[in-house]
Amino acid sequence: MRYYEDIEIGETQEFGEYHVTKEEIVEFAEQYDPQPFHVDESAAADSAFGELVASGWHTAAICMRLLVTGPMQDRASMGARGVDELRWKRPVTPGDTLSIRTEVLDKRVSESDPRRGYVDERLEGRTGDGDVVLSWIGLGMIARRNAESADS
Amino acid sequence: MRYYEDIEIGETQEFGEYHVTKEEIVEFAEQYDPQPFHVDESAAADSAFGELVASGWHTAAICMRLLVTGPMQDRASMGARGVDELRWKRPVTPGDTLSIRTEVLDKRVSESDPRRGYVDERLEGRTGDGDVVLSWIGLGMIARRNAESADS
Numbered sequence: 001m002r003y004y005e006d007i008e009i010g011e012t013q014e015f016g017e018y019h020v021t022k023e024e025i026v027e028f029a030e031q032y033d034p035q036p037f038h039v040d041e042s043a044a045a046d047s048a049f050g051e052l053v054a055s056g057w058h059t060a061a062i063c064m065r066l067l068v069t070g071p072m073q074d075r076a077s078m079g080a081r082g083v084d085e086l087r088w089k090r091p092v093t094p095g096d097t098l099s100i101r102t103e104v105l106d107k108r109v110s111e112s113d114p115r116r117g118y119v120d121e122r123l124e125g126r127t128g129d130g131d132v133v134l135s136w137i138g139l140g141m142i143a144r145r146n147a148e149s150a151d152s
Numbered sequence: 153m154r155y156y157e158d159i160e161i162g163e164t165q166e167f168g169e170y171h172v173t174k175e176e177i178v179e180f181a182e183q184y185d186p187q188p189f190h191v192d193e194s195a196a197a198d199s200a201f202g203e204l205v206a207s208g209w210h211t212a213a214i215c216m217r218l219l220v221t222g223p224m225q226d227r228a229s230m231g232a233r234g235v236d237e238l239r240w241k242r243p244v245t246p247g248d249t250l251s252i253r254t255e256v257l258d259k260r261v262s263e264s265d266p267r268r269g270y271v272d273e274r275l276e277g278r279t280g281d282g283d284v285v286l287s288w289i290g291l292g293m294i295a296r297r298n299a300e301s302a303d304s
Contacts, residue, residue: 028213031213031217032213032214032216032217033213033216033217033220034217034220034221035220035224035229037231048230048231049231055216056231056232056234057209057212057213057216058213060209060212061180061184061185061210061213062184064184064185064207064209065183065184065185065186068185068186068187069186072187077187078200079200079201079208079240080208080240081239081240082208082237082238082239082240083235083238084236084237084238085234085236086234086235086236086238087233087234088231088232088233088234
């Protein structure tokens with residue numbers, strides 16, 4: 001398990017291969033983002049996008065899956081306070097395969113709770129061609145190693 | 153249909169009533185955010201949360217549904233560039249009923265494409281008790297009225 005002390009500013013990771021299907025794009029959007037260009041192929045063809053595109057929130061959720069099953073897998077995560085500068089840079093379309101790249105930008109111990117550390121991490125979602133589809137700066141919280149020893 | 157010209161800085165809207173179930177929390181998280189406190193009730197009981205909580209991305213997706221089916225319903229939306237200052241302020245738990253409040257903070261015409269306008273809008277997701285669970289500043293794009301007349 002990696003604790004706050006084990007995270008280094010500047011460390012990068014690349015992870016994953018998530019294949020995005022038309023069926024999943026439509027299913028997500030029907031529930032959470034039912035705009036015509038996300039749920040209806042012919043309406044999408046007539047839209048500014050010209051084809052069916054994934055909801056930006058769907059793209060974000062896919063990147064979160066890649067983060068949780070990849071870089072976060074061995075971290076003592078305590079959740080996240082939020083995300084800054086979430087940007088959708090290119091629409092995701094059926095057949096895209098997404099991966100992520102993460103880079104730790106900054107870290108510091110919480111002033112209000114010394115058992116936790118804050119880690120700011122840039123995430124990029126990318127297609128197989130290397131196009132960046134999404135980026136964000138995650139404001140994560142990670143347990144300190146000695147906090148756990150103090151408990152046990 | 154409301155175009156860029158019809159949106160006023162300072163205008164607010166409140167909308168929606170979305171009931172969040174345990175089944176939906178687990179289903180979303182199994183697909184997109186499989187951390188123990190989102191997918192497993194007994195693991196969640198032992199976590200810092202003390203109970204099953206929705207993925208923050210699930211909470212965001214629910215707020216997007218409320219935005220699309222409410223305030224955005226009659227807008228000539230052209231999508232969004234991104235979101236700033238996304239914050240998860242309180243976990244969402246089974247049985248919560250969510251609504252949203254929106255407030256237009258700023259608007260301006262795109263310099264690169266005068267057919268579109270930029271609208272910055274603060275969104276808050278709230279429980280029935282009025283607790284704010286999430287907030288973000290959406291960076292939306294809305295068609296200008298005369299852009300459409302020019303096309304037809």
